[in-house]
Amino acid sequence: MEKTMDCGQNTLLNELTQGKELTNLLRMHLHSSSSPETRQALLEKILCSYEKALSMLNWNGFVVETKPTGSTLESPGSIANSSPGSEGSDKKDVFKKRKTSSGWTEQVRVCSGTSLEGPLDDGYCWRKYGQKDILGSNCPRGYYRCTHRHSQGCLATKQVQRSDEDPTIFEVKYRGRHTCKQASHFAATSVPVTRESKLKGNHSRQKQQQLEEKQKQSQEVFFSFEAGLKVKTEDLDNKEDIFPSFHFPVESEVENSMVIKTLMENDIMGNLSPAFISPATSESNYFSVSPCHMGSFGLGQNVQTSDSDLTDIISAPTSVTNSPIGDLDISSLDKLEFDPSFLFDNPEFFS
DNA sequence: GCCATTTGACCGCC
DNA sequence: GGCGGTCAAATGGC
Numbered sequence: 001m002e003k004t005m006d007c008g009q010n011t012l013l014n015e016l017t018q019g020k021e022l023t024n025l026l027r028m029h030l031h032s033s034s035s036p037e038t039r040q041a042l043l044e045k046i047l048c049s050y051e052k053a054l055s056m057l058n059w060n061g062f063v064v065e066t067k068p069t070g071s072t073l074e075s076p077g078s079i080a081n082s083s084p085g086s087e088g089s090d091k092k093d094v095f096k097k098r099k100t101s102s103g104w105t106e107q108v109r110v111c112s113g114t115s116l117e118g119p120l121d122d123g124y125c126w127r128k129y130g131q132k133d134i135l136g137s138n139c140p141r142g143y144y145r146c147t148h149r150h151s152q153g154c155l156a157t158k159q160v161q162r163s164d165e166d167p168t169i170f171e172v173k174y175r176g177r178h179t180c181k182q183a184s185h186f187a188a189t190s191v192p193v194t195r196e197s198k199l200k201g202n203h204s205r206q207k208q209q210q211l212e213e214k215q216k217q218s219q220e221v222f223f224s225f226e227a228g229l230k231v232k233t234e235d236l237d238n239k240e241d242i243f244p245s246f247h248f249p250v251e252s253e254v255e256n257s258m259v260i261k262t263l264m265e266n267d268i269m270g271n272l273s274p275a276f277i278s279p280a281t282s283e284s285n286y287f288s289v290s291p292c293h294m295g296s297f298g299l300g301q302n303v304q305t306s307d308s309d310l311t312d313i314i315s316a317p318t319s320v321t322n323s324p325i326g327d328l329d330i331s332s333l334d335k336l337e338f339d340p341s342f343l344f345d346n347p348e349f350f351s
Numbered sequence: 352g353c354c355a356t357t358t359g360a361c362c363g364c365c
Numbered sequence: 366g367g368c369g370g371t372c373a374a375a376t377g378g379c
Contacts, residue, residue: 127354127355127356128355128356128357129356129370129371129372129373130357130358130370130371130372131356131357131358132368132369132370132371134368134369135367135368135369141369141370143369143370143371145371147355157370159370
Protein backbone atom coordinates (compact mmCIF):
# COMPACT_ATOMS: atom_id res chain seq x y z
CA MET A 1 0.00 0.00 0.00
CA GLU A 2 2.65 2.38 1.05
CA LYS A 3 4.56 1.38 -1.99
CA THR A 4 1.60 2.03 -4.18
CA MET A 5 1.01 5.39 -2.68
CA ASP A 6 4.56 6.43 -3.18
CA CYS A 7 4.57 5.15 -6.68
CA GLY A 8 1.43 6.97 -7.67
CA GLN A 9 2.41 10.10 -5.92
CA ASN A 10 5.78 10.07 -7.54
CA THR A 11 4.28 9.54 -10.91
CA LEU A 12 1.91 12.40 -10.44
CA LEU A 13 4.60 14.64 -9.10
CA ASN A 14 6.87 13.68 -11.92
CA GLU A 15 4.30 14.72 -14.44
CA LEU A 16 3.61 17.98 -12.73
CA THR A 17 7.26 18.68 -12.23
CA GLN A 18 7.91 17.95 -15.83
CA GLY A 19 5.14 20.30 -16.75
CA LYS A 20 6.72 22.96 -14.64
CA GLU A 21 10.09 22.48 -16.19
CA LEU A 22 8.68 22.52 -19.65
CA THR A 23 6.80 25.67 -18.84
CA ASN A 24 9.98 27.31 -17.73
CA LEU A 25 11.60 26.14 -20.88
CA LEU A 26 8.81 27.60 -22.89
CA ARG A 27 9.17 30.84 -21.06
CA MET A 28 12.79 30.95 -22.01
CA HIS A 29 11.91 30.24 -25.57
CA LEU A 30 9.42 33.04 -25.54
CA HIS A 31 12.22 35.45 -24.79
CA SER A 32 14.46 33.97 -27.35
CA SER A 33 14.24 33.83 -31.07
CA SER A 34 13.33 30.21 -31.19
CA SER A 35 10.98 29.02 -33.84
CA PRO A 36 7.23 28.83 -33.33
CA GLU A 37 7.51 25.12 -33.99
CA THR A 38 9.76 24.70 -31.02
CA ARG A 39 7.36 26.59 -28.84
CA GLN A 40 4.48 24.63 -30.16
CA ALA A 41 6.26 21.39 -29.40
CA LEU A 42 6.94 22.52 -25.89
CA LEU A 43 3.36 23.52 -25.48
CA GLU A 44 2.24 20.11 -26.58
CA LYS A 45 4.52 18.45 -24.10
CA ILE A 46 3.23 20.63 -21.33
CA LEU A 47 -0.31 19.80 -22.16
CA CYS A 48 0.65 16.20 -22.32
CA SER A 49 2.14 16.25 -18.86
CA TYR A 50 -0.82 17.92 -17.35
CA GLU A 51 -3.27 15.69 -19.05
CA LYS A 52 -1.47 12.75 -17.60
CA ALA A 53 -1.51 14.30 -14.21
CA LEU A 54 -5.15 15.11 -14.46
CA SER A 55 -5.95 11.67 -15.65
CA MET A 56 -4.20 10.29 -12.66
CA LEU A 57 -6.29 12.41 -10.44
CA ASN A 58 -9.45 11.51 -12.21
CA TRP A 59 -8.64 7.88 -12.32
CA ASN A 60 -8.37 7.53 -8.70
CA GLY A 61 -12.06 7.47 -8.65
CA PHE A 62 -12.19 9.59 -5.59
CA VAL A 63 -14.50 7.15 -4.12
CA VAL A 64 -14.08 8.15 -0.63
CA GLU A 65 -17.27 7.12 0.88
CA THR A 66 -20.15 4.97 -0.05
CA LYS A 67 -23.58 6.01 0.76
CA PRO A 68 -26.78 4.49 -0.41
CA THR A 69 -27.80 5.91 -3.71
CA GLY A 70 -31.17 7.37 -4.13
CA SER A 71 -31.13 6.20 -7.66
CA THR A 72 -33.81 3.80 -8.55
CA LEU A 73 -31.67 1.91 -10.85
CA GLU A 74 -29.06 0.57 -8.56
CA SER A 75 -31.32 0.04 -5.71
CA PRO A 76 -30.16 -3.02 -3.95
CA GLY A 77 -33.30 -4.74 -4.89
CA SER A 78 -33.10 -4.49 -8.59
CA ILE A 79 -29.59 -5.67 -8.95
CA ALA A 80 -29.63 -8.06 -6.11
CA ASN A 81 -32.54 -9.81 -7.58
CA SER A 82 -30.74 -10.29 -10.78
CA SER A 83 -27.47 -11.11 -9.20
CA PRO A 84 -26.01 -14.54 -9.52
CA GLY A 85 -26.90 -15.19 -5.96
CA SER A 86 -30.54 -15.15 -6.74
CA GLU A 87 -30.31 -16.60 -10.13
CA GLY A 88 -29.65 -20.15 -10.84
CA SER A 89 -32.40 -22.19 -9.42
CA ASP A 90 -35.28 -20.55 -11.12
CA LYS A 91 -34.59 -18.34 -14.07
CA LYS A 92 -38.09 -17.01 -13.96
CA ASP A 93 -37.28 -15.32 -10.72
CA VAL A 94 -34.65 -13.27 -12.43
CA PHE A 95 -35.68 -9.67 -12.25
CA LYS A 96 -34.56 -7.96 -15.40
CA LYS A 97 -35.93 -4.58 -14.74
CA ARG A 98 -35.16 -2.11 -17.44
CA LYS A 99 -33.10 0.56 -15.99
CA THR A 100 -33.92 4.15 -16.42
CA SER A 101 -31.39 6.64 -17.57
CA SER A 102 -29.76 7.22 -14.31
CA GLY A 103 -26.05 7.45 -13.97
CA TRP A 104 -23.96 9.69 -16.11
CA THR A 105 -22.46 9.70 -19.50
CA GLU A 106 -19.03 10.52 -20.67
CA GLN A 107 -17.87 10.83 -24.19
CA VAL A 108 -14.35 9.75 -24.68
CA ARG A 109 -12.57 10.62 -27.82
CA VAL A 110 -9.66 8.55 -28.85
CA CYS A 111 -6.92 9.59 -31.19
CA SER A 112 -7.26 8.87 -34.80
CA GLY A 113 -5.47 5.84 -35.93
CA THR A 114 -6.19 3.99 -32.81
CA SER A 115 -7.70 0.66 -33.41
CA LEU A 116 -9.17 0.01 -30.06
CA GLU A 117 -12.54 -1.52 -30.06
CA GLY A 118 -13.52 0.38 -27.06
CA PRO A 119 -12.43 3.34 -25.08
CA LEU A 120 -9.65 3.24 -22.67
CA ASP A 121 -10.08 1.49 -19.48
CA ASP A 122 -10.74 3.67 -16.52
CA GLY A 123 -8.71 1.81 -14.04
CA TYR A 124 -11.45 -0.48 -13.04
CA CYS A 125 -11.72 -4.02 -14.14
CA TRP A 126 -14.76 -4.45 -16.31
CA ARG A 127 -16.25 -7.60 -17.62
CA LYS A 128 -18.38 -7.55 -20.67
CA TYR A 129 -21.65 -9.27 -20.18
CA GLY A 130 -23.57 -8.32 -23.22
CA GLN A 131 -23.80 -6.45 -26.44
CA LYS A 132 -26.78 -5.07 -28.20
CA ASP A 133 -27.57 -3.43 -31.43
CA ILE A 134 -29.28 -0.23 -30.58
CA LEU A 135 -32.06 1.11 -32.68
CA GLY A 136 -30.98 4.11 -34.65
CA SER A 137 -27.37 3.47 -34.04
CA ASN A 138 -24.96 1.78 -36.36
CA CYS A 139 -22.73 0.62 -33.61
CA PRO A 140 -23.67 -1.93 -31.02
CA ARG A 141 -23.63 -1.04 -27.39
CA GLY A 142 -21.47 -3.02 -25.08
CA TYR A 143 -22.51 -3.77 -21.56
CA TYR A 144 -19.89 -4.07 -18.88
CA ARG A 145 -20.00 -4.71 -15.20
CA CYS A 146 -17.35 -4.66 -12.57
CA THR A 147 -15.25 -7.76 -12.49
CA HIS A 148 -15.60 -7.80 -8.75
CA ARG A 149 -19.31 -8.00 -8.89
CA HIS A 150 -19.38 -11.55 -7.71
CA SER A 151 -16.45 -11.50 -5.39
CA GLN A 152 -17.20 -8.19 -3.76
CA GLY A 153 -20.69 -7.41 -4.80
CA CYS A 154 -19.64 -4.35 -6.69
CA LEU A 155 -22.65 -3.11 -8.63
CA ALA A 156 -20.99 -0.71 -10.97
CA THR A 157 -21.82 -1.12 -14.62
CA LYS A 158 -21.11 0.82 -17.72
CA GLN A 159 -22.29 0.91 -21.29
CA VAL A 160 -19.96 1.71 -24.10
CA GLN A 161 -21.13 2.76 -27.48
CA ARG A 162 -19.21 4.20 -30.33
CA SER A 163 -20.63 7.38 -31.68
CA ASP A 164 -22.18 7.20 -35.09
CA GLU A 165 -21.15 10.68 -35.97
CA ASP A 166 -17.60 10.40 -34.86
CA PRO A 167 -16.13 6.91 -34.61
CA THR A 168 -13.36 8.25 -32.47
CA ILE A 169 -15.81 9.10 -29.78
CA PHE A 170 -17.09 6.54 -27.39
CA GLU A 171 -20.03 7.29 -25.26
CA VAL A 172 -19.55 5.66 -21.93
CA LYS A 173 -22.44 5.56 -19.58
CA TYR A 174 -21.62 4.69 -16.03
CA ARG A 175 -24.12 3.34 -13.63
CA GLY A 176 -23.84 2.46 -10.06
CA ARG A 177 -20.79 3.01 -8.04
CA HIS A 178 -17.84 0.88 -7.32
CA THR A 179 -17.92 -0.66 -3.94
CA CYS A 180 -15.16 -3.05 -4.72
CA LYS A 181 -11.86 -2.87 -3.05
CA GLN A 182 -10.27 -1.69 -6.21
CA ALA A 183 -12.46 1.33 -6.19
CA SER A 184 -11.13 2.31 -2.84
CA HIS A 185 -7.53 1.57 -3.43
CA PHE A 186 -7.26 1.80 -7.10
CA ALA A 187 -3.98 0.18 -6.83
CA ALA A 188 -3.04 -2.27 -9.43
CA THR A 189 -0.11 -3.32 -7.41
CA SER A 190 -2.34 -4.27 -4.62
CA VAL A 191 -4.52 -6.60 -6.51
CA PRO A 192 -7.80 -7.00 -4.77
CA VAL A 193 -8.15 -10.18 -2.90
CA THR A 194 -10.25 -11.98 -5.35
CA ARG A 195 -10.46 -15.51 -6.33
CA GLU A 196 -7.46 -15.10 -8.53
CA SER A 197 -5.30 -13.54 -5.96
CA LYS A 198 -6.20 -16.21 -3.56
CA LEU A 199 -4.81 -18.77 -5.88
CA LYS A 200 -1.66 -20.04 -4.53
CA GLY A 201 1.87 -20.17 -5.77
CA ASN A 202 2.99 -19.62 -9.27
CA HIS A 203 -0.41 -19.45 -10.70
CA SER A 204 -1.42 -16.35 -8.84
CA ARG A 205 1.92 -14.80 -9.53
CA GLN A 206 1.48 -15.58 -13.15
CA LYS A 207 -1.91 -14.00 -13.08
CA GLN A 208 -0.52 -10.93 -11.48
CA GLN A 209 2.17 -10.73 -14.06
CA GLN A 210 -0.41 -10.97 -16.75
CA LEU A 211 -2.36 -8.24 -15.10
CA GLU A 212 0.67 -6.05 -14.83
CA GLU A 213 1.53 -6.70 -18.40
CA LYS A 214 -1.96 -5.81 -19.40
CA GLN A 215 -1.80 -2.64 -17.42
CA LYS A 216 1.50 -1.76 -18.92
CA GLN A 217 0.06 -2.12 -22.36
CA SER A 218 -2.94 -0.14 -21.40
CA GLN A 219 -0.77 2.64 -20.18
CA GLU A 220 1.05 2.77 -23.43
CA VAL A 221 -2.19 2.86 -25.25
CA PHE A 222 -3.50 5.53 -22.99
CA PHE A 223 -0.58 7.77 -23.48
CA SER A 224 -1.12 7.54 -27.17
CA PHE A 225 -4.62 8.65 -26.64
CA GLU A 226 -4.36 11.56 -24.43
CA ALA A 227 -3.78 14.16 -27.07
CA GLY A 228 -7.20 13.71 -28.43
CA LEU A 229 -9.08 13.01 -25.33
CA LYS A 230 -12.45 14.53 -25.17
CA VAL A 231 -14.77 14.06 -22.35
CA LYS A 232 -18.30 15.03 -22.12
CA THR A 233 -19.85 14.59 -18.78
CA GLU A 234 -23.49 14.58 -18.16
CA ASP A 235 -25.78 14.01 -15.31
CA LEU A 236 -23.29 15.13 -12.83
CA ASP A 237 -25.99 15.39 -10.32
CA ASN A 238 -26.11 11.69 -10.34
CA LYS A 239 -22.47 11.44 -9.78
CA GLU A 240 -23.07 12.47 -6.32
CA ASP A 241 -24.62 9.17 -5.74
CA ILE A 242 -21.79 7.35 -7.23
CA PHE A 243 -18.83 9.36 -6.29
CA PRO A 244 -20.40 11.16 -3.47
CA SER A 245 -17.60 13.41 -2.54
CA PHE A 246 -13.96 13.76 -2.61
CA HIS A 247 -11.98 15.57 -0.10
CA PHE A 248 -8.40 16.34 -0.50
CA PRO A 249 -6.75 16.02 2.77
CA VAL A 250 -4.45 18.92 3.10
CA GLU A 251 -1.99 19.98 5.59
CA SER A 252 0.51 22.67 5.40
CA GLU A 253 3.50 22.04 3.38
CA VAL A 254 5.11 22.86 0.21
CA GLU A 255 4.57 19.94 -2.04
CA ASN A 256 0.94 20.55 -2.51
CA SER A 257 1.67 24.14 -3.05
CA MET A 258 3.89 23.14 -5.83
CA VAL A 259 1.09 21.27 -7.47
CA ILE A 260 -1.29 24.12 -7.19
CA LYS A 261 1.32 26.62 -8.06
CA THR A 262 2.28 24.68 -11.09
CA LEU A 263 -1.27 24.67 -12.20
CA MET A 264 -1.48 28.34 -11.54
CA GLU A 265 1.60 29.01 -13.49
CA ASN A 266 -0.01 27.48 -16.47
CA ASP A 267 -3.12 29.44 -16.05
CA ILE A 268 -4.88 26.30 -15.17
CA MET A 269 -6.20 27.47 -11.93
CA GLY A 270 -7.75 30.40 -13.56
CA ASN A 271 -10.83 28.39 -14.06
CA LEU A 272 -10.87 26.86 -10.71
CA SER A 273 -13.55 27.84 -8.41
CA PRO A 274 -12.73 28.60 -4.88
CA ALA A 275 -14.05 25.20 -4.14
CA PHE A 276 -10.94 23.70 -5.47
CA ILE A 277 -8.60 25.65 -3.36
CA SER A 278 -11.23 26.07 -0.95
CA PRO A 279 -10.44 27.72 2.14
CA ALA A 280 -8.89 24.45 2.80
CA THR A 281 -10.27 25.60 5.70
CA SER A 282 -8.59 25.61 8.90
CA GLU A 283 -11.45 23.73 10.31
CA SER A 284 -11.63 20.94 7.91
CA ASN A 285 -8.25 21.08 6.43
CA TYR A 286 -9.85 19.71 3.36
CA PHE A 287 -10.55 21.10 0.02
CA SER A 288 -12.84 19.56 -2.43
CA VAL A 289 -12.39 19.11 -6.08
CA SER A 290 -15.16 19.50 -8.51
CA PRO A 291 -15.07 17.38 -11.60
CA CYS A 292 -16.32 20.32 -13.51
CA HIS A 293 -13.47 22.39 -12.38
CA MET A 294 -11.00 19.73 -12.90
CA GLY A 295 -12.38 19.42 -16.32
CA SER A 296 -12.11 23.08 -16.97
CA PHE A 297 -8.43 23.17 -16.50
CA GLY A 298 -8.20 24.08 -20.08
CA LEU A 299 -5.58 21.58 -20.89
CA GLY A 300 -6.70 21.02 -24.35
CA GLN A 301 -9.38 18.68 -23.34
CA ASN A 302 -12.64 19.78 -24.60
CA VAL A 303 -14.72 19.23 -21.62
CA GLN A 304 -18.36 19.89 -21.55
CA THR A 305 -20.39 19.50 -18.50
CA SER A 306 -23.91 19.97 -17.66
CA ASP A 307 -24.68 22.82 -15.43
CA SER A 308 -25.23 20.47 -12.64
CA ASP A 309 -24.20 21.01 -9.15
CA LEU A 310 -20.70 22.24 -9.24
CA THR A 311 -20.11 21.15 -5.79
CA ASP A 312 -20.08 17.62 -6.88
CA ILE A 313 -16.75 16.19 -6.42
CA ILE A 314 -14.45 14.50 -8.75
CA SER A 315 -15.66 12.84 -11.82
CA ALA A 316 -15.65 9.22 -12.43
CA PRO A 317 -12.74 7.85 -14.21
CA THR A 318 -12.92 9.30 -17.56
CA SER A 319 -11.42 6.78 -19.59
CA VAL A 320 -10.70 3.55 -19.26
CA THR A 321 -7.63 1.39 -18.80
CA ASN A 322 -6.02 -0.67 -16.29
CA SER A 323 -3.18 1.62 -16.60
CA PRO A 324 -0.65 1.76 -13.89
CA ILE A 325 -1.82 5.24 -13.55
CA GLY A 326 -4.56 3.59 -11.73
CA ASP A 327 -1.95 2.58 -9.27
CA LEU A 328 -2.14 5.94 -7.82
CA ASP A 329 -4.20 5.86 -4.81
CA ILE A 330 -5.68 9.21 -4.22
CA SER A 331 -5.17 8.60 -0.62
CA SER A 332 -1.56 8.96 -1.42
CA LEU A 333 -2.23 12.59 -1.91
CA ASP A 334 -2.73 13.00 1.71
CA LYS A 335 0.95 13.14 1.70
CA LEU A 336 0.71 16.13 -0.48
CA GLU A 337 0.38 19.01 1.70
CA PHE A 338 -0.94 22.37 0.99
CA ASP A 339 -0.16 25.50 2.75
CA PRO A 340 -3.28 27.59 2.84
CA SER A 341 -1.24 30.64 3.38
CA PHE A 342 0.87 30.04 0.37
CA LEU A 343 0.99 32.90 -2.04
CA PHE A 344 0.58 31.65 -5.52
CA ASP A 345 1.97 34.73 -7.04
CA ASN A 346 5.14 34.31 -5.21
CA PRO A 347 7.67 34.95 -7.93
CA GLU A 348 10.34 33.14 -6.07
CA PHE A 349 8.57 29.88 -6.15
CA PHE A 350 9.41 29.24 -9.72
CA SER A 351 13.00 30.12 -9.60
C1' DG B 352 -9.15 -25.63 -15.88
C1' DC B 353 -10.14 -20.94 -15.42
C1' DC B 354 -11.62 -16.78 -17.17
C1' DA B 355 -13.32 -13.39 -20.52
C1' DT B 356 -15.97 -12.70 -24.52
C1' DT B 357 -19.68 -13.68 -27.74
C1' DT B 358 -24.30 -14.19 -28.76
C1' DG B 359 -29.00 -15.79 -28.74
C1' DA B 360 -32.72 -15.81 -25.57
C1' DC B 361 -35.33 -13.98 -21.98
C1' DC B 362 -37.66 -10.42 -19.38
C1' DG B 363 -39.66 -5.97 -18.07
C1' DC B 364 -40.76 -1.39 -19.37
C1' DC B 365 -42.88 1.74 -22.46
C1' DG C 366 -44.93 -5.57 -29.73
C1' DG C 367 -40.63 -3.10 -29.83
C1' DC C 368 -36.74 -2.04 -27.44
C1' DG C 369 -33.18 -2.05 -23.98
C1' DG C 370 -30.88 -4.57 -20.32
C1' DT C 371 -29.39 -8.89 -18.54
C1' DC C 372 -28.58 -13.79 -18.38
C1' DA C 373 -26.17 -17.86 -19.43
C1' DA C 374 -24.51 -21.41 -22.65
C1' DA C 375 -21.02 -21.78 -25.99
C1' DT C 376 -16.63 -20.70 -27.35
C1' DG C 377 -11.85 -19.45 -27.37
C1' DG C 378 -7.50 -17.92 -25.23
C1' DC C 379 -4.09 -18.53 -21.86
